[in-house]
Amino acid sequence: TADLRSDTLTRPTDAMREAMAWAPVGDDVYGEDPTILALQSQVAELLGHEDALFTPSGSMANQLGVRLHVAPGQELIADDLAHVLRAEMGAAAVLSGISARSWHANAGLLDVDAAMALAVTDGGAYQVGTSCVVVENTHNFGGGTVQPLEAMRELHRRAHERGMAVHLDGARLWNAHVATGVPLADYAACADTVSVCLSKGLGAPVGSLLVGSRAHMEQARVWRKRFGGGMRQAGILAAAGQFALEHQLERLADDHERCQRVARAVAATRGDAVDPAAVHTNILVLHVAPAGWSASDFIAATGERGVLGYAMGPEHVRFVWHLDVDDAQTDHAAAVLTDLVSQQA
Template identity: 55%
Template sequence: MIDLRSDTVTRPTPDMRRAMAEAEVGDDVYGEDPTINALEEQVAGLLSHEAGLFCPSGSMTNMLGIAAQVPRGWEVLADHRAHILRAECGGHAALAGVTSRTWVSADGTFDAAQALSMVSRPRGYNQVGTAVISVENSHNFGGGRVADIEQLRTLHARTRELGVAVHVDGARIANAAAATGVGLGEYGALADSVSLCLSKGLGAPVGSVLVGSAELIAEARVLRKRYGGGMRQAGILAAAGLWALEHNLERLAEDNAAAARIARAIAEVDPAVVDPDTVDTNIVFIDLGPTGLDAQAYAAATEAAGVRVSVMDEDSVRIVTHLDVSAEDARRAGEILARSLAENA
């Protein structure tokens, strides 16, 4: 079975498990876990920031990054399909009192002017102020699209003038860097906070790191404890992240290439359901609308043939490549997905 539901399904390798077993640990709530401290320092450095904070999940690092910068009752602006608003159980509103407004991107790409045009600065007692603009890079529900670096530079320059912060949901920002050649440090320098996930393409079993200024991370550390995310001897988990950063960053280009290969195989059967030119990273959305196929039925057919996909809605499915998908797996998956499309349309 080739599992393309998500890059979260990867399993730690024997070498990663060995690194976890041998990790030096301490009590992280006291700031005394040397492996966690090393991971936080390394990720902060990679993304051109002062400090980092290791958390159990990307949802928590997004939550903390935004909550530490948005006063209660103020707003975050984001794409209408942003993970922070669509797939984090409403935590920003429910736990931090953060309101939100969205812009609409038809193809998952980021337009700085569109986001900046929505910024609100309070002029009276009844107006909501914009505190943060959140950009997802790469954009999960936007089909893995990468935010253009020039758009991010424009956003950074203008938000400095407006007094608005920029948060990047960079769950898969390493895939974006592999696709564009833009360094992680260059991406990170254009944001006030960045969330990097270790348990997706990088292959660690759990964990994400939030980076930002020392002041922001100090506030986020308090919030992490308040939300129940303070961990003790979690250096065992951080060791997996360190191993992943050392061994799995460069190979992310292989995942991006595998996704493009699968997209091309599907497009050869029906170019209306996927455009390979829009596959920037390791995510492919298959739009079944033009075929009339039901997404659940298509997913059942592909699983019966040996490939698991994620059903996103009634007429679309998502596939995500990862380190447990070899080049041969990608070739075979493309054949199966294309054949299932042809046989069931």
């Protein structure tokens, strides 16, 4: 079976488990876990920000980030497929009283003009003020698309000119970096805060980090406790992150290559299902409606043949490559997907 439902499925390797087992730990709620402190420093430095904070999930890292920038009753804006609006269960409104509006973006790709046109920064006391723009790179529901660095720079500049902060949802920023060779810090320089996840392509079992200024991280630490994210001897988890950054970052290129290979195979069979040029990293989204399939039927059919994926709405399906998927599984997936799209459902 090829389990391509998500790259969150990655499991720790034996070597990673060894690293975790013997990590020095302390009480991180008191800021005394040495492995957590080391990982936070390492990730802050990688991303070129002052400090970092470990969190139990990417959602919590994002929610802490936007909390720092947007007061209750103010607004964030994001594209209408953004994870922070679509897949975090309304947390920004519930936890922080943050209002939101969204612009439409094809394949999640950043449209700076649309974002700037949506923002309201002169609303005075009678309109909601837009305090923060969220960008997601790579973009999950957009199909793993990479945001161009130039667009991110322009967004950052124009947002700051109008007094808005930028939060980068970088759950898969690692994939953008590996796909393009752009240094992580160059992307991260386009945002006031950045979240990154250890538990997706990197292959760690649990954990994300928020990075930003020292003052912001101090505030975020208090809010992390309030959100219930204060963990004690979390160094066990951080050790997996250290291991992943050393040993499992560059290999994301293999996931991208495998995903691209399947995209090309499917496109060769049925060009309206996917454009390989739009498959930037490890996520393959197929449009199965033109072939007469509903998303749920298609996923059921692939599942019967040992290829697990995810229905994204009624017409699209998603397959995600990761550490636990090898070449043989990839070949099998290519065969199954190619075969199914070429059938009329």
